Amino acid sequence: MATQKLLLLPGDGIGPEVMAEVSRLIDWMNQNGLGNFETETDLVGGSCYDAHQQAITDATMDKAKAADAVILAAVGGPKWDKVPFEARPEAGLLRLRKDLGLFANLRPAICYPALAEASSLKREVVDGLDIMIVRELTGGVYFGEPKTITDLGNGQKRAIDTQVYDTYEIERIGRVAFEMARKRRNKVTSMEKRNVMKTGILWNEVVTRVHAAEFKDVTLEHQLADSGGMQLVRWPKQFDVIVTDNLFGDVLSDIAAMLTGSLGMLPSASLGETDPKTKKRKAMYEPVHGSAPDIAGKGLANPIAMIASFAMALRYSFDMGKEADMIEQAIAAVLDKGLRTADIKSEGTRVVNTQQMGEAIVAEVAALAG
Ligand code: NAD
Numbered sequence: 168m169a170t171q172k173l174l175l176l177p178g179d180g181i182g183p184e185v186m187a188e189v190s191r192l193i194d195w196m197n198q199n200g201l202g203n204f205e206t207e208t209d210l211v212g213g214s215c216y217d218a219h220q221q222a223i224t225d226a227t228m229d230k231a232k233a234a235d236a237v238i239l240a241a242v243g244g245p246k247w248d249k250v251p252f253e254a255r256p257e258a259g260l261l262r263l264r265k266d267l268g269l270f271a272n273l274r275p276a277i278c279y280p281a282l283a284e285a286s287s288l289k290r291e292v293v294d295g296l297d298i299m300i301v302r303e304l305t306g307g308v309y310f311g312e313p314k315t316i317t318d319l320g321n322g323q324k325r326a327i328d329t330q331v332y333d334t335y336e337i338e339r340i341g342r343v344a345f346e347m348a349r350k351r352r353n354k355v356t357s358m359e360k361r362n363v364m365k366t367g368i369l370w371n372e373v374v375t376r377v378h379a380a381e382f383k384d385v386t387l388e389h390q391l392a393d394s395g396g397m398q399l400v401r402w403p404k405q406f407d408v409i410v411t412d413n414l415f416g417d418v419l420s421d422i423a424a425m426l427t428g429s430l431g432m433l434p435s436a437s438l439g440e441t442d443p444k445t446k447k448r449k450a451m452y453e454p455v456h457g458s459a460p461d462i463a464g465k466g467l468a469n470p471i472a473m474i475a476s477f478a479m480a481l482r483y484s485f486d487m488g489k490e491a492d493m494i495e496q497a498i499a500a501v502l503d504k505g506l507r508t509a510d511i512k513s514e515g516t517r518v519v520n521t522q523q524m525g526e527a528i529v530a531e532v533a534a535l536a537g
Contacts, residue, residue: 169204173450174234180458181468182240187527188470189477212242212256214474222259236484237451241458267449269437272304276423281502285428298406300531301344302416306336332366337373344410354407358395414445428454431469431510434476448480450484452476466520497531
């Protein structure tokens, strides 16, 4: 089995606590022949600022570039509120995303049956939900120029943001979505606003062309992003993979996230280009939640989002779909047995701490692996 090189960046707050549970799982997989991971751990965010007066060092960036995948927990906290802007903890995250060229953000919305009551929607709408939002992350209206506020001199100001997309940006995010669908239920829904936006017309045209030329085996549907948002809360199970631009993706992925309940449950992945020589893709996997300083150091953190992020690394960086499935099934089994961290507790369940939850998931993986 080839060696898989992982750079672990625990970061700040609850970061090291939840990362410890991923390390526990990695150790178990290495010892039991389910993986051959070589890990290195380094600093990012506030903890890096304390040691080096910057949010990430060049040496760590070199390690991130050399790794097969970066697994990051979370950065930030009140301790670093007053550090210079360029050295704030989030600057470490932004540099990782930018320098690794991570243009595709993947956010699954999975609703474990045992947690369906925690959703604001009816059980039958979300029970067993499993969809994936693929959001373009480095282009569109958040980066387009001009981006200005001008004083018009008559008591009025004018603000301008510019939505820009080039063909290649749409092609590459489209390919990520279609490839993803092939590993899932083989359906992509592309969302834009071609009725009112030029970028929407180009988006629709390019996605349609890429599909016809390279992914005929995948079902493609188009929806206007506003009605897509409505469909997401009406009957989300109609979707498999949704691909959309940076702005619509920001909004739609937050809506999808809330279908499933708690912040402590949500993983994510950010992917870059595939290297034509090595066939490997730069990638970073991280939970959606932050460093939760309010509960740090108390054993209260839910490690599931972090562990599910590692499962995404197995599926999308290492083609280890079977092992990823096993981890996701183990999470579902532990929840079915009524084990809960404090953030997802409900009547009749047993509250456990971070480490106990991690241990229970490893025990379930062991049982599933037979
Ligand atoms: P947060 O996600 O850290 O916490 C929001 C709430 O959810 C808190 O009550 C927290 O206790 C709870 N929570 C979060 N993750 C949890 C988990 N795994 N288990 C149980 N409960 C959990 O967001 P925030 O409070 O707005 O931000 C705190 C710090 O994190 C800030 O410095 C912020 O800048 C940073 N942040 C970092 C990232 C990142 O690293 N990607 C993302 C968001 C916020």
